[in-house]
Amino acid sequence: MKKYVELIKINLKTQLIWRTDAFFSMISVCAKMLFAYLLWGIIFEGKETVAGFSYSMMISYYVLNSFLSSMDMSGSISYEMDDKIRNGSFSKYMIIPVLPQAYFLCQTIGKALFYVLFTFTASFIWIFIFKFDFFITGNAYNVFSALGILLLGYFFMQQFHYYLGLLTFKFKNIFLFLMIKDNIFSLISGAVIPLVLLPQEVISVFKYLPFYYISYLPTMLLLGRNTEEVPQALVTMLVWVILFAILNPSTYKYYRTKFEGAGI
Amino acid sequence: MTAQSLSKNMRIFFMLLKLRFARLTEFRLSFFGPFFVDSSLFIIQVLIFKTIYANVDSIGGWGQGQMLIFIGTFSLINALNMILYFFGVITIPDKVKNGSLDLYLTKPVSPLFRISFESIDPGSLPLLLTSFAIIGYGVSVSAFIPSMSQIILYTYFVIIMTILWYDMEVILRSLSFFIISVDNITKIEAACLELSFTVPGIALRGFFKLLFYFILPYGIMATIPVQALSGSLSLSGAFLFSGVVLVFTLITALLWKTGLRHYNSASS
Numbered sequence: 293m294k295k296y297v298e299l300i301k302i303n304l305k306t307q308l309i310w311r312t313d314a315f316f317s318m319i320s321v322c323a324k325m326l327f328a329y330l331l332w333g334i335i336f337e338g339k340e341t342v343a344g345f346s347y348s349m350m351i352s353y354y355v356l357n358s359f360l361s362s363m364d365m366s367g368s369i370s371y372e373m374d375d376k377i378r379n380g381s382f383s384k385y386m387i388i389p390v391l392p393q394a395y396f397l398c399q400t401i402g403k404a405l406f407y408v409l410f411t412f413t414a415s416f417i418w419i420f421i422f423k424f425d426f427f428i429t430g431n432a433y434n435v436f437s438a439l440g441i442l443l444l445g446y447f448f449m450q451q452f453h454y455y456l457g458l459l460t461f462k463f464k465n466i467f468l469f470l471m472i473k474d475n476i477f478s479l480i481s482g483a484v485i486p487l488v489l490l491p492q493e494v495i496s497v498f499k500y501l502p503f504y505y506i507s508y509l510p511t512m513l514l515l516g517r518n519t520e521e522v523p524q525a526l527v528t529m530l531v532w533v534i535l536f537a538i539l540n541p542s543t544y545k546y547y548r549t550k551f552e553g554a555g556i
Numbered sequence: 557m558t559a560q561s562l563s564k565n566m567r568i569f570f571m572l573l574k575l576r577f578a579r580l581t582e583f584r585l586s587f588f589g590p591f592f593v594d595s596s597l598f599i600i601q602v603l604i605f606k607t608i609y610a611n612v613d614s615i616g617g618w619g620q621g622q623m624l625i626f627i628g629t630f631s632l633i634n635a636l637n638m639i640l641y642f643f644g645v646i647t648i649p650d651k652v653k654n655g656s657l658d659l660y661l662t663k664p665v666s667p668l669f670r671i672s673f674e675s676i677d678p679g680s681l682p683l684l685l686t687s688f689a690i691i692g693y694g695v696s697v698s699a700f701i702p703s704m705s706q707i708i709l710y711t712y713f714v715i716i717m718t719i720l721w722y723d724m725e726v727i728l729r730s731l732s733f734f735i736i737s738v739d740n741i742t743k744i745e746a747a748c749l750e751l752s753f754t755v756p757g758i759a760l761r762g763f764f765k766l767l768f769y770f771i772l773p774y775g776i777m778a779t780i781p782v783q784a785l786s787g788s789l790s791l792s793g794a795f796l797f798s799g800v801v802l803v804f805t806l807i808t809a810l811l812w813k814t815g816l817r818h819y820n821s822a823s824s
Binding site: 312313315316319320323326327330331333334335337339342343468471472475476478479484485489490491 | 589592593596597600603604607608610611612615616740743744747748750751754755758759760761764
């Protein structure tokens with residue numbers, strides 16, 4: 293356990309070197325909120341509510357969702373693995389006395405711990421700049437449920453991106469596939485628009501997928517909505533986490549023999 | 557530019573196209589990569605706005621048809637950018653940093669012209685079809701039928717907005733002549749493009765309108781052609797935004813020229 297704590301510390305310290313990157317990631321979070329402020333500002337002109345959301349609640353949705361989704365730092369795992377498997381430097385993860393997946397998990401935690409302060413500041417600075425009534429529930433059940441689902445969600449995303457990275461052993465270059473995945477993910481995770489705007493049949497299908505629970509449901513819970521979905525969310529996420537906990541080691545064991553170690 | 561130099565540049569352009577095509581066919585799997593990536597992006601954008609329009613009638617006076625034309629137009633200008641110059645222009649900072657710009661300065665052709673068009677990407681050509689399909693769908697669901705003069709004005713604005721996109725790409729990357737790294741500046745460019753492609757110019761007010769219309773003019777790139785097609789662009793507006801493109805083209809030329817004078821040639 294100690295070595296993993298050290299890995300988290302090292303990755304946290306590494307982030308301190310790239311402070312400007314953190315600043316620019318804040319700009320990216322701000323851009324998402326600016327998008328919401330401008331677009332929904334004009335949509336709400338002359339309207340009190342859209343799909344049950346008031347303007348303040350809609351902007352609160354984007355502030356919370358931008359913050360929660362930006363805390364998922366696992367996306368870079370697949371890109372890093374894609375790069376390292378192709379240029380041969382992935383071999384270092386095969387010889388160090390740490391499981392590759394655990395290494396990437398520590399890396400993600402280290403990054404997230406550093407970025408949390410920046411994204412928190414970026415998210416909440418908007419509340420003061422644009423002076424709207426920020427809404428968040430005071431219901432303890434919703435808040436703790438949201439936290440539990442979030443942790444499961446972040447862990448699942450780490451597993452999912454590690455699995456995608458492993459596919460590089462088989463397909464050699466998954467960069468384009470990852471970019472297409474990012475585009476689709478922005479829609480199905482509720483990062484661009486609240487999923488409640490989608491037709492009910494589509495939402496019913498999404499509820500079986502893990503992506504619905506990564507940032508969308510926790511955001512809705514923090515807004516005091518969708519409370520009845522908590523049990524289903526916990527069960528669904530646990531099933532997906534267990535599935536990938538079985539899938540990842542077996543996939544790694546199978547595909548690692550295909551690694552050519554180019555450049556060693 | 558004289559007819560002779562235009563003809564020379566056209567010959568160089570077609571030669572660069574031929575060379576690029578030969579190189580790309582070596583990597584057949586990634587040949588259509590940019591097409592798949594960008595198509596997925598624009599199709600998702602269409603789905604997002606269709607979802608929003610299922611809940612509201614109009615956004616800033618624009619119906620669903622105009623919004624679809626907006627997305628299709630952005631996709632069209634992006635496609636032209638990807639096909640013609642994107643993969644060339646993005647190499648400017650590296651060429652300045654590692655000194656390989658030297659090779660371009662010694663050739664009897666404009667360095668910027670060669671860099672811009674040596675990485676033409678035919679793999680993005682199908683993106684034009686996707687864009688026309690979205691625009692066609694937008695026109696079919698909108699309440700207006702554009703006249704011939706509106707179509708000509710629309711085509712004119714698509715062409716000059718493609719030039720404006722090029723200007724902005726070159727301006728930001730020409731800063732590499734003066735500063736060590738432009739990586740973070742290109743992150744701001746990506747954020748501005750993402751914002752302008754999800755929020756049409758008609759949604760901008762006050763400071764943001766000034767910012768995205770005249771200082772970082774990403775907000776006008778797809779909005780103005782749509783206004784031209786739907787007949788809501790005034791004559792003074794047409795002149796004003798043509799002027800904006802002209803000013804940014806002049807800034808591009810000036811910045812590139814000044815940058816070259818500032819270039820230290822890292823490799824020699």
